[in-house]
Amino acid sequence: MNIKIYNTLARKKEVLHPLEEGHVKLYVCGITSYDYCHIGHARSALVFDMVVRYLRYRGYKVTFIRNFTDIDDKIIARAAERGIDAQELAQRFIDEFYVDMDALGVLRPDIEPRATEHIAEMIELVQELIDKGLAYPSGGDVYFRVNRFTGYGALSGRSLDDMQAGARIEVNDQKEHPMDFVLWKAAKPGEPKWTSPWGEGRPGWHIECSAMSRKYFGETFDIHGGGKDLIFPHHENEIAQSCGASGKPFANLWMHHGFVTIKDEKMSKSLGNFLTIRDVLEQYPAEVMRLFIFSTQYRNPLDFTEDALQDARTGLDRMYECLAGVEGLAGVSDGTSVVSGKDRKKIESLRQRFESAMDNDFNTAQGLGFLFDAVKILNKITRMLSSGGSAEDNELVRQGAGIVRELAGLLGVLQQDPVRYVARKKKKLLASITLSEEEIQALITKRNVARDEKNWAASDAVRDELLTHNIELHDGPDGTTWDVKS
Numbered sequence: 046m047n048i049k050i051y052n053t054l055a056r057k058k059e060v061l062h063p064l065e066e067g068h069v070k071l072y073v074c075g076i077t078s079y080d081y082c083h084i085g086h087a088r089s090a091l092v093f094d095m096v097v098r099y100l101r102y103r104g105y106k107v108t109f110i111r112n113f114t115d116i117d118d119k120i121i122a123r124a125a126e127r128g129i130d131a132q133e134l135a136q137r138f139i140d141e142f143y144v145d146m147d148a149l150g151v152l153r154p155d156i157e158p159r160a161t162e163h164i165a166e167m168i169e170l171v172q173e174l175i176d177k178g179l180a181y182p183s184g185g186d187v188y189f190r191v192n193r194f195t196g197y198g199a200l201s202g203r204s205l206d207d208m209q210a211g212a213r214i215e216v217n218d219q220k221e222h223p224m225d226f227v228l229w230k231a232a233k234p235g236e237p238k239w240t241s242p243w244g245e246g247r248p249g250w251h252i253e254c255s256a257m258s259r260k261y262f263g264e265t266f267d268i269h270g271g272g273k274d275l276i277f278p279h280h281e282n283e284i285a286q287s288c289g290a291s292g293k294p295f296a297n298l299w300m301h302h303g304f305v306t307i308k309d310e311k312m313s314k315s316l317g318n319f320l321t322i323r324d325v326l327e328q329y330p331a332e333v334m335r336l337f338i339f340s341t342q343y344r345n346p347l348d349f350t351e352d353a354l355q356d357a358r359t360g361l362d363r364m365y366e367c368l369a370g371v372e373g374l375a376g377v378s379d380g381t382s383v384v385s386g387k388d389r390k391k392i393e394s395l396r397q398r399f400e401s402a403m404d405n406d407f408n409t410a411q412g413l414g415f416l417f418d419a420v421k422i423l424n425k426i427t428r429m430l431s432s433g434g435s436a437e438d439n440e441l442v443r444q445g446a447g448i449v450r451e452l453a454g455l456l457g458v459l460q461q462d463p464v465r466y467v468a469r470k471k472k473k474l475l476a477s478i479t480l481s482e483e484e485i486q487a488l489i490t491k492r493n494v495a496r497d498e499k500n501w502a503a504s505d506a507v508r509d510e511l512l513t514h515n516i517e518l519h520d521g522p523d524g525t526t527w528d529v530k531s
Contacts, residue, residue: 046103046104046404047060047061047404048060048061048100048103048404049061049404049405049406050268050298050300050406050407051300051344051406052297052298052299052300053200053276053299053300053301054199054200054298054299056202058405058406059298061267061268061298062297063105063267064265064266064267064297067104067105067106068105068106068107068108069100069105069106069107069108069267069268070108070110070262070266070267070268071093071096071097071107071108071109071110071266071267071268071269071270072110072111072112072254072258072262072266072268072269072270072296073089073093073109073110073111073154073269073270073271074111074112074254074270074271074275074279074280075111075112075113075114075157076113076114076138076142077114077117077119077120078113078114078115078120078134078135078136078137078138078139078142079117079119079120079123079124079134079135079138080123080138081138081141081145081321081322081323082141082142082145082321082322083305083319083320083321083322084305084319084320084321084322084325084334084349085272085304085305085319086145086322087145087149087322087325087334087338088272088302088305088338088343088347089271089272089302090146090149090151091149091151091334091335091338091339091457092270092302092338092343092407093109093111093270094151094152094457095339095343095407095409095455095456095457096270096300096407097109097152098152098454098455098456098457099403099407099455102455103400103404107155108155108156108262109154109155109156110154110155110156110157110158110257110258110261110262111154111157112157112158112159112160112253112254112257113135113139113142113157113158113159113160114160114250114253115132115135115136115139115159115160115161116131116132116135116160116161116237116247116248117160117250120134120135121236121237125235131236131237132161132237135161139159144323145321145322145323145326148322148323148326148331149322149326149331149334149335149457150331150332150335150457150460151457156261158257158260158261160248160253160257161237163253163256163257163260164239164248166256166257166259166260167229167248167252167253167256168229168239168241168242169256170252170255170256170259170286170290171187171228171229171241171248171252172242173290174189174228174286174289174290175187177289177290178190178193179193179194179285179289179290180228181221182243183219183220183221184219184231185231185232185243185244185246186219186227186229186230186231186243186246187227187228187229187243188219188220188221188225188226188227188228189225189226189227189228189282189285189286189289190221190222190225191205191222191224191225191226191285192205192222192224193289194285194288194289196288197281197285198281199284200276200277200280200281200284200299201276201277201281203277205224208224208277226249226251226278226282227249228248228249228251228252228286229241229243229246229247229248229249229252230246230247230248230249231243231244231245231246232244232245232246232247250279251278251279251282251283251286252286254279254283255283255286255287255290255295258287258295259287259291264287264291264293264295265291265293265294265295265296265297266295266296266297267296267297267298268296268297268298268299268300269283269295269296269298269299269300270299270300270301270302271300271301271302272301272302272303272304273301273302273303273304274304275301276301280299283295301344302343302344303341303343303344303345303346303347304346304347305346305347305348305349306346306347306348306349307348307349308348320349325354328354329354329357329358330358330361331457332361332457332458332459332460332461333354333357333358333361334354334357335456335457335458336357336360336361336413336456336458337353337354337356337357339409339410339413339456340353340356340357340409340410340413341409341410342406342407342408342409342410342411343407343409344406360417361458362470363417363420364416364417364420364449364453364458364459365459365461365463365466365467365470366463366467367420367423367424367427367446367449368446368449368450368459368463369463369464369466369467370423370424370427371423371427371442371443371445371446372446372463372464373464374427374430374431374439374442374443375431380435380436381433381434381435382434382435382437382438383426383429383430383433383434383435383438384426384429384434384438384441388422388425388426389441391418391419391422392419392422392423392441392442392444392445392448393441395415395416395419395445395448395449395452396448396452398415399412399415399416399452402414402415403455409456412452412456413456416449416452416453419445419448419449420449422445423442423445423446423449426438426441426442427442430442471529474515474529475529477515477529478514478515478516478529479514480511480514480516485511485516485527488507488510488511489507489511489518489525489527491507492504492507492508492518492525493525495507511527512530515529515530516528516529516530517529517530
């Protein structure tokens with residue numbers, strides 16, 4: 046088994062080789078808790094939820110850490126706006142974060158450290174950097190000397206000169222170099238503060254994850270993850286701090302997921318073009334959101350549109366209807382196989398093909414393609430088995446449905462009872478139509494008479510009339526059936 050992951054630092058896919066055999070240590074940057082989460086946060090949470098589920102499915106032990114930033118300029122500013130304590134605000138939105146994650150069905154990480162609970166570890170790390178000459182106190186702040194760290198910019202692919210030329214740098218006489226970044230901030234009136242060797246203050250943002258990952262994973266671990274927006278400066282600075290202090294590699298693999306966009310523009314709170322997770326979940330079930338997000342490979346941009354969510358809803362319905370159809374099979378067997386060799390081979394190889402896609406940098410889009418292909422084949426076989434088939438055919442279709450459900454479960458979908466799901470959907474759709482079942486049946490009879498008389502215009506007119514009421518007709522060997530169009 047070789048699981049390949051695109052390593053942002055190496056700019057290529059690399060085989061996962063955990064430092065401890067069979068045990069993957071994964072650290073992901075979590076939220077800054079000052080507001081409700083948007084669907085960009087949902088993508089991050091769901092991507093790494095999928096990674097953890099899949100690695101465990103493949104037999105790895107996974108220790109998953111995702112932190113909370115609960116002290117930050119944004120938290121302090123928002124708390125001041127509301128006239129409340131910064132920690133009170135941070136706790137409120139951590140609680141709201143859990144509400145959203147539970148609604149999405151996201152697994153809880155093994156460890157969820159908070160910045161304010163690890164101030165001592167941050168102070169210790171900052172002091173080490175000062176002792177090594179990589180950081181310096183200035184005016185109550187402490188800054189990291191970027192030009193003392195060889196290789197600064199390797200993750201983002203930028204040189205220090207290019208960074209300085211392209212950056213809007215605020216004039217700060219306390220810095221030795223314009224690109225030096227803050228490790229410790231001197232206290233300002235009214236702000237939360239802690240005692241340190243450099244005076245009262247609070248940690249800078251970048252030092253948090255370096256200190257917390259070191260506490261729980263040591264100086265080097267397997268995978269560090271987050272969104273592409275964190276590559277620079279956050280993750281670049283983490284590397285400088287951590288490697289500068291230890292002299293060792295920080296994370297062996299760097300995973301970064303793409304942005305969620307609206308009309309090709311990155312979704313973010315600063316741009317004001319975001320939808321919260323709960324906004325979307327009011328309109329679409331969590332499994333629809335998951336199917337939408339996993340329809341694109343995690344490194345690619347994901348454009349949010351209503352059409353894309355509707356497509357995901359239709360796809361989810363199709364999967365559940367397939368599973369419900371298989372469960373409803375009567376198991377009729379006349380000893381004659383109705384399954385082609387090609388279809389049998391596709392069902393029997395489904396697990397291997399899905400794993401091959403997922404082993405190749407967690408290609409959920411390709412994996413879902415294989416699942417939908419299997420659903421199409423299972424639907425075809427199920428229809429044929431309603432009038433005959435062999436015991437082997439029945440066993441194949443039931444095993445295939447079980448595999449579809451198991452593999453979809455690695456993406457967090459198909460977690461509900463299929464028969465109940467389909468029944469609820471039909472009940473909801475029936476409630477939305479204006480015709481009674483007797484009226485629908487009368488129109489079907491009228492159409493059948495027209496068809497018998499080869500009056501195709503009259504037959505089509507009835508079909509079109511039913512479509513105006515969202516009623517679809519299906520002609521088959523056992524007659525005409527109807528369904529409500531989603």
